[in-house]
Amino acid sequence: MSISLRIAWRYLFAKKRHNAINIISGISTAGVCVTSAALVCVLSVMNGFGSLVEQMFSAFDAELRIVPKAGKTFQTDTGDFARVKELPFVEVFGETIEETALVDFSQKQLPVQLKGVDDNFQQLTDIDSIITDGYFSVCDYYDDGINRTRSFERCVLGRGLAAQLGANAHFVSGLKIYAPKRTGKINLLRPDKSLNRTGAFIAGVFSVNQTKYDDNVMIVSLPLARELFEYGEHEVSAVELKLTEGTPVRAAKREISEILGGSYRVLDRYEQQEDFFHIFKVERALTILLLVFILLIACFNVIGSLSMLMIDKQADARILHNLGATLDEIRHIFLYEGWLISLLGAVIGIVLGVLLCLLQQELGLIKLGDGTNYVISAYPVQVQVLDLLLVFGIVLLLGFLAAWYPSKQINKTL
Structure with missing residues (x-):
C-alpha cells in the first residue's frame, strides 16, 4: 500500500478538527450509498418485469x-x-x-x-x-x-x-x-x-x-x-x-x-417481440441515466467534503511537502480520499440493495396495488451480477471525477 493511500485511509476514519467535515463526509458516503442501493433495486425490478414478460411470451411464441x-x-x-x-x-x-x-x-x-x-x-x-x-x-x-x-x-x-x-x-x-x-x-x-x-x-x-x-x-x-x-x-x-x-x-x-x-x-x-423489448431497453437506459444524474448530485458532496478536508489538513500537507513528499503524492492523498468515500458508499449501497431485493423476492414486501388485478401480487426482482458490476463501475468513475477536481487545486493551498 502506497503512503498516499495509507494517509487517505487514516483521514477517512480519523476525527477532524472541525466536526462539520465529519458530518459532510458522512453525508457524502450516505448519498452514494442510498443512490447505489436505489440503482441496484430499480435495475433488479426491471429485470424481474422483463423476465416475467419473457415467460409470458414464451408460452405462445x-x-x-x-x-x-x-x-x-x-x-x-x-x-x-x-x-x-x-x-x-x-x-x-x-x-x-x-x-x-x-x-x-x-x-x-x-x-x-x-x-x-x-x-x-x-x-x-x-x-x-x-x-x-x-x-x-x-x-x-x-x-x-x-x-x-x-x-x-x-x-x-x-x-x-x-x-x-x-x-x-x-x-x-x-x-x-x-x-x-x-x-x-x-x-x-x-x-x-x-x-x-x-x-x-x-x-x-x-x-x-x-x-x-x-x-x-x-x-x-x-x-x-x-x-x-x-x-x-x-x-x-x-x-x-x-x-x-x-x-x-x-x-x-x-x-x-x-x-x-x-x-x-x-x-x-x-x-x-422486437418493438416491446426495444422500448423496454430504452426505458431501462433512461432510468439508469436518471439515477446516475442523482448520483452525480450526491458526488458534489464529495467535492465539498474534500475541499473542507484540504483546508483542515493544510498544515499536514505543508509538513509532508517539507519532508520531501512530491506535489503529486499529496494530490493522490486527497484523490484516494474521495475515491474511498465513493468506494465505501458503493459497497454498502450494493450490499444493502441486494439484501432489499432478496427480502422482496422472498417476502414480497412491496405489493402491486391491491394485488388482485395483476398477474403477480408483488414487484418481481431479479438480481444480476452484471448490474452490480455496472453500478460499482459507475460509482467509482463518478467518485474519481468528483475527487480529481479538488485534488488538482492542492498546489494553491501550499
Missing part, C-alpha cells in the same frame, strides 16, 4: 420463427426446408398461417388475427399452460379404425377477444369466420360473394396477459386457414421451430440462416 424477407408467404416443399426439418437439434417443426379475418358471433363482428396451426402446436409451445377456460384443440377427428378424418373444426380465443364477443368454451353455437377472396372481382350488388366463409366451435380460451395476443388472436387449424385464405398445400406465412433441450439458440439460428440463405429471417423470441 416458438423458440425460432422463420419468415420471408419479402412478401407474406413462401413454400415449404423445398430441399432447404427439408434439410432444416432433419437437423438434429430441431425437435418440432411447425407450419403456420397468419392473416386478418372477420369473426361473427351472436350478432357481434370483430376483426381478428387468425393463426392457423398444425397438430403439433401443443408440442411447439406451452399453450396448455395459459389456457384459462376449456382446453386446447383446433379440430376433432373421427377414427373408424381404418381412416382418421376431420369432423369438427374448433378454435381457441384470446381472453380479451372472447370477452368482446361474449363467448366462452362452453357455448354450443360456433363462430362464423369471413375473409376476402384472393382472386376475382368484387360484385358491388352482392359484396358477400367476395368473401370466403367458414366456421368453428370454441374449444378454449387462453391468456398471455398481453393485449397484443389476448384481444386479437384466434387460433384455428392449418387446413381451415388454408381453405379460408386460399393458400396452396405447402404455402405458409411462417415456420416455427422448437429446439432440443440445451441447444444454443444463437448457434441454431446461425446454422438455419446459412441453410436458407438471404431470402428468410430467422427470429428468436426477442426478435419476435
